[in-house]
Amino acid sequence: MSLKLYTGGTPNGYKIPIFLELLKLKYETIPVNIGQNTQKEDWYLKMNPNGKIPTFVDETTDTTVSESAAILTYLADKYDTERKYSYAPGTKEYIKMLEVTYFQMAGLGPMQGQANHFVKFAKEKIPYAMERYSNETKRVYSVLDEFLKRNKEEYDSDFLVGPHLSIPDVLCIGWVPFLSFIEIDIKEFPNVFKWATKMLEIPEVRKGFTIPNKPFAWNDALPPLDE
Template identity: 40%
Template sequence: MRDGPKPIDLYYWPTPNGWKISIMLEECRLPYVVRPVNIGVGDQFKPSFLRIAPNNRMPAIVDPDGPGGKPISIFESGAILQYLGRKTGKFYPSNERQRVEVDQWLFWQMAGLGPMAGQAHHFRQYAQEKIPYAIDRYTNEVNRLYGVMNRRLKDRDYLAGRYSIADIACWCWVVPYKNQGQQLEDFPRLKDWFERVGARPAVKRGFSLGRELRQGTLGDKTKAAEQARKILFGQRAQ
């Protein structure tokens, strides 16, 4: 008689991309073990982690019970969400037409909302030199993207119809809306959706995971914060 499923190793830090996977694991009720990757001190460059995530970015997972019962490692949050959806049959439909709807909004987040919001965070909060053009450029683009979601939610509760990995991915990047220079009151349907998703018990659990790990902010003036900025924002190929 086989025991329960083996826990998945979650390589994690509490950021929007990290929250995507902790929330999905909670939603799917999959057992997991957190392997903290402190991106402020350079854990993401350790050889053991690079074997799992060659792009030196978290999150990543190792599922000991992968396809064919053999371990599999996966990096990139969107790919992890799709894998966990296929593995469990939850929040990622098997019907091709419905799956395309989900994929459209997942890739929209990965290629648009996440990168643009990330740049808004950088230039509004972390950049040592305040560059008005960059701040306006990315703040306005995030505003446009919020408008896209607000229009999409005019006649539906969730981005792809039913609650899915697309909602999980996008919600995590709306969480820091204040850091992006946005006000949810300007987007009433988006605000309703944000509160609806955020009220889910699994979302609350996944979002709160590891909150104590992240002390301080990269925007402060401490020596530790300055070193973290150098690690995160000064990377080149070598």
Template identity: 40%
Template sequence: MIDLYYWTTPNGHKISLFLEESGLPYRVHPINITRDEQFQPDFLKISPNNKIPAIVDHEPRDSGEPLSVFESGAILLYLAEKTGQFLPHDLRGRQEALQWLFWQMGGLGPMAGQNHHFSKFAKEKIPYAITRYVDETARLYGVLDKRLADRAFVAGDQYSIADMAIYPWIVPHAWQSQNLDDFPALRRWFEAVKARPATQRAYALVERINPDAAKK
């Protein structure tokens, strides 16, 4: 059993996508970051950086004590290695998937996150900051569009943890002032991932956990 400490953010969705795809049994523990629940002492024991998502695996492969993992990219890699799913086994395929996983972690996520902050949440609207992060998000969308021009998924022909990491950060493309019509290969991929039954189940959690967000 996997305990998933989750909120309805792009990084939270990454892990619910994997769990729904893999069929691993899991329980959701909502951590409402709008109420600062990520600072609760019990949660900090699992996620010392006070960020969601985090997991506790009660059946780790070494048969030892329950194992906690924080950081969404690390969780995706852990779950892929635990199950043998969604990460190629050959050397080159594995490196393709990992490179794009880290591309999301180090590029798309932070830049789109700053885009969200300055465009939607900052009390003071700073034109330079908004333009900087909207433009950088567009550049990254262009990189991804080019990557997807000749392959079904980010790492090749098979759906992988790279796709799971990237997709939730494309979902709020309107917030990021991006038009998917400008990125045809990206749009094709986006619609394919969106149509997956596991994706639909993962995003259905929003209505149960955070219905206010589901209405937006």
């Protein structure tokens, strides 16, 4: 198959299968076991010098791309020509899409990732770091809540940017079911809770969360993956 996705069952890893499913593309998944550090092996580093999942290869255009937001942008520009799940450059929604995309990539993801590390995975429990990243995670989710509120006011939309689902919704939803893993209650953020529930009722989003395998944690307040 000419589209190849290298990924694993993690918040960043699920973003790409979710988008590929929404775009109804056929692709091959190559599971990468980050527990065994497969992402640091030479063959993988040749594709992605950052040594992290996900990485995407499109053999039809000889393109290898890493960084989840860059992958979704590539997919949108190449395969979402009707702009069903993205917005075209030059529109007001495109700029907003960039704003929330960068917020996810530089704010929400890194803060929640560090919170996961210090609260759950670090061998040494460091109260300052645990508190700092948990508090920052809560703060960025209150910002996400505000993005949703403002977009609802402007477009009467249930999504993050403009009238329909787009790249930032996919980038953010990858992380949301893992909030409970660090004992943060999603219901503290009512707009996020409502939006995430709606996102997780979409069959393609649910399917994406099973590729290459189901998540290591899930928020019980959200629709379960198995019914």
